[in-house]
Amino acid sequence: SPMKKINFSAGPAILPASVLQQASAAVADLDGSGLSILEISHRSAAFDAALTEAEALVRELLSVGDDYGVLFLSGGASTQFFYTAMNLLNPDETAGFLDTGAWSAKAIKETKLFGKVNVIASSKASNYDHIPTGYTVPDGLKYVHVTSNNTIFGTQFKEWPETTTPLVADMSSDIFSRKIPLEKFAVIYAGAQKNLGPAGVTLVIVRKDLLGTVQRELPSMLDYRVHIAKSSTFNTPPVYPIYVMMLTLRWIKEQGGVAAMEKHNERKAKLLYDEIDRNPKFSGTVANPFSRSLMNVTFVCTDESDTDRFKEAAAAAGCDGIVGHRSVGGFRASIYNSMPYEGVETLVNVMKAF
Ligand code: PMP
Numbered sequence: 001s002p003m004k005k006i007n008f009s010a011g012p013a014i015l016p017a018s019v020l021q022q023a024s025a026a027v028a029d030l031d032g033s034g035l036s037i038l039e040i041s042h043r044s045a046a047f048d049a050a051l052t053e054a055e056a057l058v059r060e061l062l063s064v065g066d067d068y069g070v071l072f073l074s075g076g077a078s079t080q081f082f083y084t085a086m087n088l089l090n091p092d093e094t095a096g097f098l099d100t101g102a103w104s105a106k107a108i109k110e111t112k113l114f115g116k117v118n119v120i121a122s123s124k125a126s127n128y129d130h131i132p133t134g135y136t137v138p139d140g141l142k143y144v145h146v147t148s149n150n151t152i153f154g155t156q157f158k159e160w161p162e163t164t165t166p167l168v169a170d171m172s173s174d175i176f177s178r179k180i181p182l183e184k185f186a187v188i189y190a191g192a193q194k195n196l197g198p199a200g201v202t203l204v205i206v207r208k209d210l211l212g213t214v215q216r217e218l219p220s221m222l223d224y225r226v227h228i229a230k231s232s233t234f235n236t237p238p239v240y241p242i243y244v245m246m247l248t249l250r251w252i253k254e255q256g257g258v259a260a261m262e263k264h265n266e267r268k269a270k271l272l273y274d275e276i277d278r279n280p281k282f283s284g285t286v287a288n289p290f291s292r293s294l295m296n297v298t299f300v301c302t303d304e305s306d307t308d309r310f311k312e313a314a315a316a317a318g319c320d321g322i323v324g325h326r327s328v329g330g331f332r333a334s335i336y337n338s339m340p341y342e343g344v345e346t347l348v349n350v351m352k353a354f
Contacts, residue, residue: 003318004318005318005319005320006317006318006319006320006339006343006346006347007320007321007339008319008320008321008322008332008333008334008335008339008343008347009320009321009334010151010152010173010194010296010321010325010332010334011151011172011173011191011193011194011199011334012193012194012198012199013193013194013195013334013336013338014334014336014338014339014343015197015198015244015248015338016248016251016338018251019197019244019247019248019251019338022247023037023243023244023247026243030046031046033046037239037240037243038239038240040239042233042236042237042239043233047239047243050242050243050246051072051231051232051233051237051242051246053246053250054072054242054243054245054246054249055070055072055231055232057246057249057250057252057253058070058203058205058249060253061176061249061252061253061257061258062176062180062182062205062258063182064182064205067207067208067209068182068205068206068207068208069204069205069206069208069224069227069228070203070204070205071203071204071205071206071224071227071228071232072201072202072203072204072232072237072238072242072245073201073202073204073227073232073237074200074201074202074237074238075202076191076199076202077103077170077172077189077190077191077202078106078191079202080170080187080189080202080204081106081107081109081110081111081170082110082111082113082114083189083222083224084107084111084145084168084187084189085110085111085113085114085115086114086214086216086218086222087206087211087214087218087222087223087224088142088143088168088186088187088210088211088213088214089111089114089115089116089142089143089214090115090142090213090214090215090216091114091115091116092115092116093115093116093142094115094116094117094118094140094141094142095111095115095116095117095118095141095142095143095144095145095168096117096118096119096120096137096138096141096143096144096145096165097111097117097118097119097120097144097145098119098120098121098122098131098132098135098144098145098146098147098161099119099121099122099123099124100122100123100128100131100132100146100147100150100153100155100157101123101128101147101150101151101152101153101155102128102150102152102153102327103147103150103151103152103170103172104145104146104147104150104170105124107145107147107170108145111145114216115142118138118141120135120136120137120138120144120161121135123155127153127328128150128152128153128155129153129155129285129286129287129291130155130286130287130288130290130291131155131156131157131158131288131290131291133290135161137161137162137163137165141165142165143165143166143167143168143186143187143210144161144163144165144166144167144168145167145168145169145170146160146161146167146168146169146170147169147170148169148170148171148173148174148175149171149172149173149174149177149293149295149296150173150293150296151172151173151194151295151296151325151334152296152325152327152328152332153285153286153298153328154285154286154292154293154296154297154298154332155286155291155292155293156174156291156292156293156294156295158290158291160181160184166184166185166186166207166210167184167185167186168185168186168187168188169185169187169188169189170189170190171188171189171190172189172190172191172194173190173194173195173293173295173296173334173336174194174195174293174294174295175188175190175194175195175196175203176195176196176249176252176258176261176337177195177258177261177262177265177294177295177336177337178258178261178262178265178294179258179259179262180258182205185205185207186206186207186210187204187205187206187207187210188203188204188205188206189202189203189204189205190202190203192241192245194295194334194336195248195295195336195337195338196245196248196249197241197242197244197245197247197248198240198241198244199241200238200240200241201237201238201241201242201245203245204224206224206228208228211224211225211228212225220234221234221235248338251338252337261337264337264341265294265295265335265337266294267341268294268335268339268341268344269292269293269294269295269297269335271341271344271345271348272297272333272335272344272347272348273289273292273297275348275351275352276297276299276351279351279352279354280302281301281302281303281306281310281351281354282299282300282301282302282351283299283300283301283302284297284298284299285298285299285300285328285330286298294335295334295335295336296332296333296334296335297332297333297334297335298324298328298330298331298332299330299331299332299333300324300329300330300331301330301331306354307330309354310331310350310354311323313350313353313354314347314350317346317347317349317350318346319333319346319347319350321334322347333347
């Protein structure tokens with residue numbers, strides 16, 4: 001069989017080996033049911049058990065109370081860019097934004113279709129190479145939107161904005177990677193394909209008391225309240241992605257939950273950033289340690305002419321997917337929850353030998 005590669009891709013991304021094995025087994029036969037997970041009804045007892053367990057694990061791992069709905073939707077995080085605004089923002093109301101990358105910019109664009117936007121701070125002028133600090137969140141905003149981890153630029157919020165205004169967070173690329181103060185958030189959304197499972201399902205955690213405050217009519221599929229009332233089975237939900245997410249959440253729990261994930265992620269990121277800072281052949285593209293992402297580590301070859309040779313050296317060691325986003329170039333090693341410490345060690349050894 002071909003060499004198993006170490007998957008540093010930004011997403012769809014690495015999943016735990018045990019999850020891939022269980023997911024494969026369920027395609028053949030789900031828990032001795034005589035049916036495949038790909039062919040069972042979304043109204044079957046077997047799927048209902050998986051959905052219920054997935055929701056319970058989300059609630060347990062992030063301490064989510066009954067004042068929040070936990071939803072498994074389709075459409076990706078990109079749909080949540082406008083969904084959040086449709087459900088929370090009236091045309092005369094203003095959402096604050098921290099503009100920290102291409103995904104924030106897209107969320108801003110979509111939100112403007114439904115209400116007003118105030119960009120409180122932006123790092124765009126320096127090609128999004130840091131998380132802004134020193135800004136003040138003004139009063140009178142309906143919510144403040146943050147992209148907790150900027151997958152493309154390799155930056156991450158380490159401290160949340162100082163405000164009592166509810167936060168709406170795109171946590172696509174760092175959900176379940178660390179502890180979060182849930183009470184600060186009105187909505188958390190995340191496409192599954194980085195820390196949670198395969199592409200096709202989006203996890204949404206939404207505080208119920210903010211719903212129903214917009215005047216516009218909402219199509220059923222675009223109304224959080226409909227999905228809350230129907231426990232994510234208003235229509236056929238993405239059955240298989242939800243099942244695999246449930247397996248991944250079980251794995252996170254077995255590892256010790258988000259506190260253990262946070263330690264594991266800090267240790268891996270330190271190993272890689274230390275090598276980037278030590279090795280004159282490489283330069284980190286995010287200089288400020290306060291802004292550096294523990295999930296997506298971005299760097300370049302100090303001498304650009306080394307780039308292709310380093311790509312080849314990494315590929316020869318089985319390191320796959322380290323090429324930076326097409327809009328930025330250079331390298332990006334995505335080291336999500338499921339990336340083992342040994343995977344990062346392999347990459348660091350290639351850098352040392354280089
Ligand atoms: N937000 C962030 C932070 C992302 O990294 C991505 C995908 N890379 C998206 C949003 C878009 O997600 P989707 O493709 O699920 O719409």
